[in-house]
Amino acid sequence: MSSRTLQRTVSVSGMLAWRSLILVRRMPSVFIPSLVMPLFILVATSGAFHGISALPIGTGSYLAFTLPFATVMGGGFAGINAGMTLARDIEGGFVDRLISSPAPRLSLVAGPFTAAAMRSIFTTTVVLIAGTIGGIAPPGLTGTLAIYLLAAFFAMSTACWSMGVALRARTVQAAPLMQLVVFVLVFTSVAYAPRALQTGWLRHVADWNPVTHILEASRAAEFETLSWTLLWPAIVSIVILLGVLGAFALHGLSRLGKD
Amino acid sequence: MDEAIVVEGLEREFKGGIRAVDGIDLHVRAGEVYGFLGPNGAGKSTTVRMLTTLLRPTGGTATVAGFDVLHQAGDVRKSIGVALQDAAIDPFMTGRELLRLQAILHAIPRIEGHARGEELLERVGLIDAADRRVGTYSGGMRRRLDLALALVHEPVVLFLDEPTTGLDPTSRVALWEEVRRLNKESGTTVFLTTQYLEEADQLAERVGIIDGGKIVAEGTPAQLKAEIGDPTLVITPTDPSQLEAASGVLRTFGPSADTKPGATAVRLHEGTEGIVRVVRALDDAGISTAGIELHQPSLDDVFVERTGHRLEGDAEGAAGGKGRRGRKSRQ
Numbered sequence: 001m002s003s004r005t006l007q008r009t010v011s012v013s014g015m016l017a018w019r020s021l022i023l024v025r026r027m028p029s030v031f032i033p034s035l036v037m038p039l040f041i042l043v044a045t046s047g048a049f050h051g052i053s054a055l056p057i058g059t060g061s062y063l064a065f066t067l068p069f070a071t072v073m074g075g076g077f078a079g080i081n082a083g084m085t086l087a088r089d090i091e092g093g094f095v096d097r098l099i100s101s102p103a104p105r106l107s108l109v110a111g112p113f114t115a116a117a118m119r120s121i122f123t124t125t126v127v128l129i130a131g132t133i134g135g136i137a138p139p140g141l142t143g144t145l146a147i148y149l150l151a152a153f154f155a156m157s158t159a160c161w162s163m164g165v166a167l168r169a170r171t172v173q174a175a176p177l178m179q180l181v182v183f184v185l186v187f188t189s190v191a192y193a194p195r196a197l198q199t200g201w202l203r204h205v206a207d208w209n210p211v212t213h214i215l216e217a218s219r220a221a222e223f224e225t226l227s228w229t230l231l232w233p234a235i236v237s238i239v240i241l242l243g244v245l246g247a248f249a250l251h252g253l254s255r256l257g258k259d
Numbered sequence: 260m261d262e263a264i265v266v267e268g269l270e271r272e273f274k275g276g277i278r279a280v281d282g283i284d285l286h287v288r289a290g291e292v293y294g295f296l297g298p299n300g301a302g303k304s305t306t307v308r309m310l311t312t313l314l315r316p317t318g319g320t321a322t323v324a325g326f327d328v329l330h331q332a333g334d335v336r337k338s339i340g341v342a343l344q345d346a347a348i349d350p351f352m353t354g355r356e357l358l359r360l361q362a363i364l365h366a367i368p369r370i371e372g373h374a375r376g377e378e379l380l381e382r383v384g385l386i387d388a389a390d391r392r393v394g395t396y397s398g399g400m401r402r403r404l405d406l407a408l409a410l411v412h413e414p415v416v417l418f419l420d421e422p423t424t425g426l427d428p429t430s431r432v433a434l435w436e437e438v439r440r441l442n443k444e445s446g447t448t449v450f451l452t453t454q455y456l457e458e459a460d461q462l463a464e465r466v467g468i469i470d471g472g473k474i475v476a477e478g479t480p481a482q483l484k485a486e487i488g489d490p491t492l493v494i495t496p497t498d499p500s501q502l503e504a505a506s507g508v509l510r511t512f513g514p515s516a517d518t519k520p521g522a523t524a525v526r527l528h529e530g531t532e533g534i535v536r537v538v539r540a541l542d543d544a545g546i547s548t549a550g551i552e553l554h555q556p557s558l559d560d561v562f563v564e565r566t567g568h569r570l571e572g573d574a575e576g577a578a579g580g581k582g583r584r585g586r587k588s589r590q
Contacts, residue, residue: 015360026351097347097348
């Protein structure tokens, strides 16, 4: 990619990301559920599974245990939202306006991809504030930064997945498929219980599930016990997710106009 | 560049073997307004999608502004403005924001893009509504904004896909005026698809008629109408029992033509000069008339002649007071 094309891609992606973000304000009905759901996860699971805190989960508070689940899931919702917006734009013909212009096609996914990361920052902030109100001591600067970054990278990964689905299905009716895979991935990880407490097939799935490593690193960041041993599996998981799902989205993009 | 659009044997076949466009040839001169007329499903939009690089052809070749749509798609996109059917405009953005987005899509520097956007908003009469969300715009306002968006980068060729479908007559005429002005002042080539005969007649210097994915006629509206020949005179006798007698009189002036119930019609070989002689002949035969109508050949007649059926969309447009002028349906 030439420097001029790169500059154009950044410029158009920035504009499309800005558009996605102003839609948050103008179409709150789409954004509010993706903000409320992480808070609901935080409150509902900490209430329902309060008793688990008696088990060795690494902390005496299930609210503290579940907070990274809420921030990562918030990132997941932001990513799903990117796919749903793209599907709506394809159905409504707005994407035709973009691809009939000389703008680099890559920006069509790079814009919502960036917006998903930015939305996750907002959701993470709200969840961290809710956690603080709930009595969880906020982590230090490094820990907080790691929580934000892990949620943002998960948002970007799920954005790639949901945009890949949107580019193939080309209808917002594919939204349940976008959500289903993200939910399955998160719920079969260490979202509700640490690996030490999991047995059988669920444990095997959790071991191989990339979300497990992202959540474990996020929890360690929250408890300020993040070490290289926990960080590198999270980085590898993110690289794999972004690589595979990014390729899935870009392949879908390359198919536009060929079918 | 003498020819803005050159299409040879262009084809598009979809999955399941459906041939939406079946080997069409088109030559649109630079600076011309070309009307692409056809009913719903004839292949108009598929053709436009191929010419605007939104859809890959499955056969044939096409160049727009001198660039091949398949191999020089980037250059084609820089040269064209596109206003697609149904004005695909984000309803949550304002007119001004959309113009800014469009300027960025075309890599127009910020200050220049802003100035161009303001100029276009003024031109299409949307300056007062520029900061309102597009969702609050009327259909006519959306179409005018769509036109402004297509013109941000001063394209060489402008594609308008059914630009007035669903508009009220006033908005339709206003858009026609804008297209005429644009073509006259800047010499932009306009490729206009429509299912409205009057629109093609009013705007286009040349018309291509497409049906079933094939071009069935092409030429200036005057040439195409001339191919049909004589005007049609429709007589409605005051006394319906004299209908047969009136038909007998008319047959002496030319061949019969189809018309509405309770009336009889003839293709006048003598042209409009023959009307007086027909009226005299009817008078001599003691036939009084409740109505006399003269119909010049229209593009509708051309369409019927070439395809064997009428344009559905135009009939709908006419029923809604938006269709062609001065000609009644003879179905």
